[in-house]
Amino acid sequence: MNQPVMISLESLAKPIDVEALKAAANSGGCSSSSCGSSAKPEDMDADVWERIKDHPCYSEEAHHYFARMHVAVAPACNIQCNYCNRKYDCANESRPGVVSEKLTPDQAKRKVITVANEVPQLSVLGIAGPGDACYDWKKTKATFSEIARDIPDIKLCISTNGLALPDHVDELAEMNVDHVTITINMVDPEIGAKIYPWIYYQHKRWTGIEAATILHERQMLGLEMLTARGILTKINSVMIPGVNDEHLIEVNRWVKERGAFLHNVMPLISDPAHGTHYGLTGQRGPTAMELKALQDKLDGGAKLMRHCRQCRADAVGLLGEDRGQEFTLDQLPEEVAYDPAKRTAYREVVAKERGDHVEAKKAAVASVKDAAVEGGNLLVAVATKGGGRVNEHFGHAKEFQVYEATPKGITFVGHRKVENYCMGGFGEDATLDGIIAALEGIDLVLCSKIGDCPKDMLTEAGIDATDSHAFEYIESAIGAVYGERFGTELEVEVA
Template identity: 60%
Template sequence: MELPVISNAPAATSGGCKASGCGSAPDALAHLPAEVRRKVQDHPCYSEEAHHHFARMHVAVAPACNIQCNYCNRKYDCTNESRPGVVSELLDPEQAVRKVLAVAAAIPQMSVLGIAGPGDALANPQRTFATFGELAEKAPDLKLCLSTNGLMLPQYVDEIARHNIDHVTITINCLDPEVGARIYPWIYWRNRRLRGVEAARVLIEQQQRGLEMLVARGILVKVNSVLIPGVNDTHLPAVSRAVKAKGAFLHNVMPLIAEAEHGTWYGLTGQRGPSAAELQALQDECAGDMAMMRHCRQCRADAVGLLGEDRGAEFTLDKVAALEIDYAAAMARRQEVHAALIGQMEAARAPAPALPAAGRPVLMAVAAKNGVVGEHFGHAREFLVYEASPQGVRFIGHRLAELYCGGADGCGEVAPEAILERTIAALAGCEAVLCAKIGFEPWGRLEAAGIAPNGEHALEPIEDAVRAVYREMAAAGRLAQPAPARQAA
């Protein structure tokens, strides 16, 4: 059986990069050197613009880890959680290569192959580099990415460069060992288990040294930091300044996931995660020092597809084993699709129309799909949040939601009332929600919560729709009114 080509690529009329924040400037990457722009223009994790169009895949070949984090609990054979460290199938390198080639044939927008766990890529160097080595030969058009805690990074920088891995993510949560001792119970270093401040000091030193070595070799580095209220929240702006000074390309401050059901130490001891407002405020503070990533989905270690979706169930090992794939034809198809998407994004870049000169910032949530207002309110599993102001439109982040309507069109099977309540709570701080359709019941509940539902801009590019609603609010005099009190999400 030949594997069908499954395409989620948006049509040329979908608005391209206007949906991702670049519509307010001629080129969101224009400040970067040409070589860097080339490396990130189709990377969904490194480019906010690209994440609406290009897909990524993580392969779970690295089960072991050499540090313990209080926010981590690795789970195997798990399909019900979407967070780092979770996988449904552990793979050996041969299985991983076979699966990558199958996914890349089926999803021609795929541009990136990453190894991010479920443990640490460099705590499993043989499995990691065996996978990368074979894929570099069989799918040379794919970008290779590696995520690491950084403990073993200096030892493997030369190997990373030799395998043409030109995107590396390091998780750096602190620079102060005293802070680190509250995040990392222990590390395994040189055949010894170190604990407390000593462990944190070694880890921090290795992370900083590895970052410098990668940058010296021209490898792009993204730094991830987990925002832990009361632990490292006031410390992260200093982290941002330090990693920028050492040459990191992008900083991703992401919220702590601390639900007790995940079984992490923080979750079981009551450590709370940040509210959406706290996360935005910290990201804005750090953004004064370097470029911030706001579109992170904190993906599983076996994620497949566009950011915000998980198609891993379509490519289990048993399904992949039954496929016959023309790899050369698949790669040619990928290159054709990639060129078309990049051309589409370039064509869509244009100065955006000005917004009303007087007015306050407004947050709006969007039920989005492929860069447009394309999802029914009750079918949305996440909402993208944008801020409109006289300065323009910018992407803020995303809010997770649960499926409220089970019908293919309209609201066939309606989920319990509690789900709607949780969705509305997740949209706290937003003054409008834009969606393709919305039912009578959620419409009324949103209005009662002070969130204006809007279904008038279905299938419009996101930023165009947000601008239109902002102008409507200005015409109605709503921008002259104080913003409603924002509740913690």
């Protein structure tokens, strides 16, 4: 009888060993179709789970294990947003619409095959601009046609503003594109007129409320058409304080009624250096706690996505990381053939790990519920490299994933981006001040290692930090500290 594949805690904190993956796949490890199914939420249809279980943007659980890739083949756009400027680019910036290189469909194909051969976590290919995937349709369609022929096991999805979407829903369905993201920031044209200076529709430029009305009607039509064809739809909304923040409650209601699968509320990124209208006019973005408060108000409406990283239009890698600079055109081989071995091996290994993780999470959530006391809420920031583990050094973290433990259980509620504290082995006090500011409202930080100096400074700021749960599953670690905080010892088994 074949032995199950085992993954050590330490291995998840290191780069993937491809040869080890191949060996695991050849050793008779469990198949992704069987073991991976154990992660299915009890309230989700099996068919839907099968479509999202390896999609990092549609499944919070999957984002710990699987990577996405965006190819920048669609530069043309048919609307202008006050928060967008596609001309600005910085290799270290994560912002929708930003790219370092625009690709032809042939170049995109070569890049995707190269990435698929080198990044075994890759499961999804998306086209998110840098303009609009539906408006620049010929390039979008040509790219998907090439990729689907050569890499049939990769999921295809697009992001669009929705203006041209109704014209292409039939073709999307024919190409088996079953994940579409629409950015919908308003359902009231008067509010829309404050967000969109103009749109280009039917060979004419429209402005003001008239433009916003056309955009709204086309977005709703496109969403309804996608729902009718069984295509899963995620709605992105940018939270703009004083413009549409409270209005997004109404947006959430509208998109739920029309069958949206997920609603992702993102903070406005507003920096004068980006050259956007909002950045240049001083429109601020929301604080992390303001964003969380709005998301909490939306609970009970359309299902929320809280793990979005507002990716670049040429992003590569796990959410929270971007390996795009490793795969620029000048680094790609001229001739490349797709080899599925690494991705197949990775899926087989991860299937077992996901099953173990789900069981550990269930045990941790049950323990928190058993130990819950009135007012027993804990907001926890976790330094992680992925795999659902506490496996990142505090000083190396570029972001913290945020979880909330309450009498109802343990839930993922967002993330906080930060600058690295450790630079060349030394900590920068100014950077630590920025990290502390970014951790507003956080009660506890979990990481694999932290020095005495940053730990003491966090304590002075009212934030506890510990590395005593290094390499444990995140939920198991949170369950343990919840018990410690509220006076109950929780015995949570860690794989």
